[in-house]
Amino acid sequence: MPGQLRLTPYEGVSSRVQREHPTRLVPGHWGDLMPGIEVNREVSADLKKMLIPISLMVIASLAVSCGGDDHKETTSATTRAAGASPNEFPDLGPVTLHLGYFANVTHAVPLVGLNNGIFAQELGANVTIDPKTFNAGPDVITAIFAGELDASYLGQSPAVNGYVQSDGHDVRIVSGAASGGAALVVKPEITEPAQLSGKRIASPQLGNTQDIALRNWLKQNGVPAEENGGDVKVIPTANADALTAFKNGDLDGGWAPEPWATRLVQEGGGHILVDEKTLWPNGQFATTVLIVRTNFLNDHPDTVQKLISANVKTVQWIKQHTEEAKTLVNQQIEAVTSKALPKAVIDAAFPNVEFTYDPIQSSVETAAKQAYDLGLLQDNPDLADLFSLDILNIVLAKQGLTAVSR
Incomplete structure (x- = not known):
């Protein structure tokens, strides 16, 4: 197994960003947490074009798979006929992935995947992983807006808030990671x-x-x-x-x-x-989701696909290697906090979390409505564009897993 990655606690947005993009107040109690930074507002047309043939493959595969085992050969043939063989995005060259997460059991997916080598293996030699740890989600969104993070694991409410604060443009949920806990x-x-x-x-x-x-x-x-x-x-x-x-x-x-x-x-x-x-x-409710900065998704869909693949494979690995996963999580928690959890704590905490790549969209929408009812959001948000699950379903199809839907 590769050695542990260097873990960098996040210390806030750089002075340069603070100077160039002073914090702005926005509607709702969360406003003072978000820097006013304008970023590219839409998923690029090029990315959408790249997704079309691959999405057709997923749709065709799912349609046939509903028929049961008798259609396995047909499914394979349909996949090939759909022109879906390019089910990998082209490698766009070396990139550094600035990845955020927390030293919590609910973030076991990155804690395990960074420790046991799954992330490094899936992302490959062209991707340098720069992991940064956080205490809670609003700080993650601040770093996303500042361009200091490309992707992060965090809770559903800050993900929604980042989406709302950027008028629905700067943040995309691309996978789930954990429910409960x-x-x-x-x-x-x-x-x-x-x-x-x-x-x-x-x-x-x-x-x-x-x-x-x-x-x-x-x-x-x-x-x-x-x-x-x-x-x-x-x-x-x-x-x-x-x-x-x-x-x-x-x-x-x-x-x-x-x-x-x-x-x-x-x-x-x-x-x-x-x-x-x-x-x-x-x-079931989304405790931890994986978000990606929209600009990064536009510019590096190949890296995002690899990251999602690493996420899915780590979820599956944790389910099959629970005791080993607990050990790896505790090693990473110790690396971040300088103190491992007592065995009794991690043994009691781990079963309270269900690890899943499903972002449980309905729970995210419900939590957003709760935030609105509490007065933390000025408007009841339309989250139609928050979820970008096409690449997740491509990855799931490749791994023989059922697609995620609302």
Whole structure:
């Protein structure tokens, strides 16, 4: 296996970008998080032309595959007849891929894939991977807008916000990575929603996926946050700091992703009041998705296809090698934080997350509506162009996997 990649914690947008693109306020409470940077607004016509013959292959393959095993030979023939043999984008030459992710169990796909060599193998010698770690999604979007990231794993709510802040142009969700793995953990004496009145509850960052989930749940249960007319103090706090504050009695709870939810229980003495998967149909919701900067998708579709292929293969590998995956995740968490998780923590946290390349589009749309209802988005967004799943379905077809649809 290749050695671990050098991991670079993200330290914010460069002074040059801040100087040339001062932060602008935009409608909604998230506005002060986003730099006002104009980027290419559409997926290029050239990329669309490149996708047409390959998409025809996927459609033809899916149409035949519905008939069952008797049509395997027909499927193969139809694929060839559809002119889909160029199911690889042409290699456009050397490129550096600036890739973001978090040191969380919900980001096991990049943590594993960067560690066991799947990403390096799939991306190939022409792609230099520059990994950067983050605490929460809004910082990722800031870096995307600044052109300092090309792709990133993050939660669904910041992905939606980046799309909205750029008028639907600068961000595309190209795959899923994880579902589940988030919970509201509180002090033992808090056993029902009404007891949260006046309490201090952490979320990882204003506008991130858990922040929206927390605020929506509080509102739905009659104990809204102060910003929504109630008296619950929602305090955006980095996950590590939230654990310390919870143990010290400075916080009464937190809505956190894994492994932090488990750590709040095991190390902080809390208990789970809400497992977020109980709030969603079939217990499935997008916790982690893979986004790509639209300009990068236009300019380097070959690299994006390789990245998505690495993502899909890593998801499959994790499902088949759970114990090894836990070890690799813990190695990467230690590389980022200088401290590995106790075995009891990662053993308890890992089963709470379902790893999937499906971005679970319906859950993203629901979360966007929740953000709108909370007043965090001025308009109810149309997310029709947020999802760019053609390349994902090309990759899935090549690997003999079922296509993803809404």
